[in-house]
Amino acid sequence: MAQNQSNQNSASNSLYNPGQDNAPAGEYVEVGPRGGEAQSGRTVRISRGDKLPPTQEAGNKWMFKE
Secondary structure, X not given: OHHHHHHHHHHHHOEEOOOOOOOOOEEXXXXXXXXXXXXXXXXXXXXXXXXXXXXXXXXXXXXXXX
């Protein structure tokens, strides 16, 4: 059980809010509020120093694509 909670915590650490500054440069995919697939999700690429754009639905977040 503790291992499952640990996995959930590490997933939430890789989620970024729209408009967040200082996110690593690269490709991000839009996900639901808890990291699940977003129905209207999209993929964006940001450069160093850029802010993450707004999401398609309120409450969604961005996940860095590794």
